[in-house]
Ligand SMILES: [Zn+2]
């Protein structure tokens with residue numbers, strides 16, 4: 001076990017931590033919340049889903065049913081009236097800077113969770129910890145960060161972790177991914193692929209490909225594109241930890 005504050009002894013340690021932790025968060029969002037829970041393109045084994053659920057609890061306070069409902073509603077109304085977060089309707093600046101606000105507004109609307117949030121986990125863990133005590137996880141994370149990085153750097157590291165998903169997912173994917181980039185598919189919404197090499201956001205960069213075939217667990221569509229989330233899924237399936245229900249050819 002590291003000593004109190006010992007991970008703040010070199011400038012690169014907190015930075016490396018934030019990058020690795022952020023990548024784990026992005027991967028948990030794309031594999032568990034997005035590809036498995038929302039669109040059912042893959043079935044994750046309990047042992048693969050559990051660490052992702054716990055990590056999302058610690059690092060984001062996201063409630064699975066809420067996220068799934070908001071995102072399914074986005075697909076149902078993409079870039080039309082009713083889309084929870086369309087840069088076409090609300091302006092790109094608003095979505096990038098206030099993505100979390102639009103998310104909260106949607107999941108609080110009456111009926112949205114019942115209509116769009118069906119089929120998400122309802123086990124003991126979900127009912128007693130992850131949903132009702134979703135805010136406790138991020139406080140545990142704060143304590144861990146303070147222990148590892150001390151009273152000054154610890155809260156800073158935690159602050160970056162807390163704005164990570166509101167910025168990268170709610171802001172960049174939902175905003176930029178519907179405004180800037182290239183299109184492989186002429187779908188009805190404004191979705192764009194932000195970059196053909198999709199590592200940083202776990203594959204979510206290929207957002208136009210995703211809108212063209214939402215059920216597919218594989219976001220890559222062209223030979224020159226790379227979807228790291230799909231690579232992880234193939235690795236998990238080799239070990240029997242993921243079962244691909246559908247993937248585009
Ligand atoms: Zn979208």
Ligand SMILES: [Zn+2]
Nearest residue numbers: 071075210214
């Ligand atoms: Zn989706």
